[in-house]
Amino acid sequence: MSAGSAVLRAARAGDLDALCALEAGAGKSRWSHGQLADSLARHRMLVAMDGTRMVGYTVFQWILDEAELLNIRVALAYRRRGVGRRLLAACLAELEGARCLHLEVRASNRAALALYGESGFVPVGIRRGYYPLATGGREDALLLRLDRPAST
Numbered sequence: 352m353s354a355g356s357a358v359l360r361a362a363r364a365g366d367l368d369a370l371c372a373l374e375a376g377a378g379k380s381r382w383s384h385g386q387l388a389d390s391l392a393r394h395r396m397l398v399a400m401d402g403t404r405m406v407g408y409t410v411f412q413w414i415l416d417e418a419e420l421l422n423i424r425v426a427l428a429y430r431r432r433g434v435g436r437r438l439l440a441a442c443l444a445e446l447e448g449a450r451c452l453h454l455e456v457r458a459s460n461r462a463a464l465a466l467y468g469e470s471g472f473v474p475v476g477i478r479r480g481y482y483p484l485a486t487g488g489r490e491d492a493l494l495l496r497l498d499r500p501a502s503t
């Protein structure tokens with residue numbers, strides 16, 4: 352599958368099992384069933400489909416005239432094929448009117464930092480020891496922001 356052949360669409364309530372299956376096979380820092388169910392119910396979610404197989408998703412929400420990107424995840428076997436970039440682009444397109452976008456990411460997450468960086472997100476803060484590590488320690492969260500020019 353090339354990035355261009357993945358079909359992006361809005362997530363629906365019936366996607367919960369597929370989202371959980373994607374998450375279960377998608378490496379570290381997984382979201383729980385409860386987090387995914389909550390996201391489906393309360394936030395905007397887009398999914399990337401390769402035929403009938405869900406290969407990625409993104410979750411975001413408006414906060415007044417700003418927006419927050421809550422997660423992007425791509426199935427391990429589909430990484431580095433442009434799916435994450437397409438999901439982020441679709442999310443940014445939906446949020447076109449937002450004054451600025453916020454997100455937080457593990458300081459060690461090179462893939463996500465590179466993806467967000469190429470879309471113009473810049474680090475604006477740090478939360479020391481925010482994320483637990485599987486090894487028992489803690490890891491910093493970087494706060495990233497993308498400012499949008501004011502529309503005239």
Ligand SMILES: CC(C)(COP(=O)(O)OP(=O)(O)OC[C@H]1O[C@@H](n2cnc3c(N)ncnc32)[C@H](O)[C@@H]1OP(=O)(O)O)[C@@H](O)C(=O)NCCC(=O)NCCS
Binds near residue numbers: 421
């Ligand atoms: C971050 C993530 C969504 C990227 O998805 P992806 O589909 O593999 O990314 P893409 O193929 O669209 O890559 C776009 C760009 O991001 C950067 N990138 C992606 N993966 C990378 C990696 N492993 N190392 C370095 N840069 C990477 C590159 O600049 C890449 O462009 P290039 O392939 O032309 O060099 C994916 O790695 C993932 O699901 N990670 C686990 C969940 C996660 O950490 N989400 C972020 C939470 S804040």
